[in-house]
Amino acid sequence: MADKLGIFVSSDQHLPHLIGIARAASQAGKEVSIFLTNRGVLLTQEPRFPELEGLAHISLCNVNFEAFKLGKPVPLVADKDFATQARHGMMIEECDRYIVL
Numbered sequence: 001m002a003d004k005l006g007i008f009v010s011s012d013q014h015l016p017h018l019i020g021i022a023r024a025a026s027q028a029g030k031e032v033s034i035f036l037t038n039r040g041v042l043l044t045q046e047p048r049f050p051e052l053e054g055l056a057h058i059s060l061c062n063v064n065f066e067a068f069k070l071g072k073p074v075p076l077v078a079d080k081d082f083a084t085q086a087r088h089g090m091m092i093e094e095c096d097r098y099i100v101l
Contacts, residue, residue: 004031006095007056008088009040014101015048021099022055032056033095035088040101041065044074052076059083059091 005025009018018034025032034056036043041064043049052058059081060074072079081087092098 003029004033004095004097006091006098007032007034008091008098008100009034009036009043010038011101012039012042015043015046018043018101019048019051019055021101022052026055030097033091034058035091036060037064037085037088039064041068041070044077045070050075057081059087061085061088 005021007018007021022032022034032055034052036058037060041060044060044065053076058076060077060083062082062084065082072082
């Protein structure tokens with residue numbers, strides 16, 4: 001569990017901050033997990049979203065993804081990472097630091 005940062009994203013407004021935080025944490029040797037929910041799933045459609053490659057493990061709420069009628073595939077998000085809020089709960093359990101955007 002040590003040195004793991006969880007980032008919960010429910011807004012589509014902060015992608016530059018998300019990239020910056022993930023980059024800084026990664027450079028500091030932290031393992032980063034991101035869970036996108038609500039409007040946060042819309043970030044997967046942004047041109048800068050692929051900048052998160054190699055910086056974090058990304059999963060998202062499949063219910064919200066489908067509610068916004070978004071299509072697969074999504075760069076950086078494996079099929080197994082289209083999940084439920086249970087994945088969010090697991091992220092909280094696994095991380096020693098947790099922030100919300």
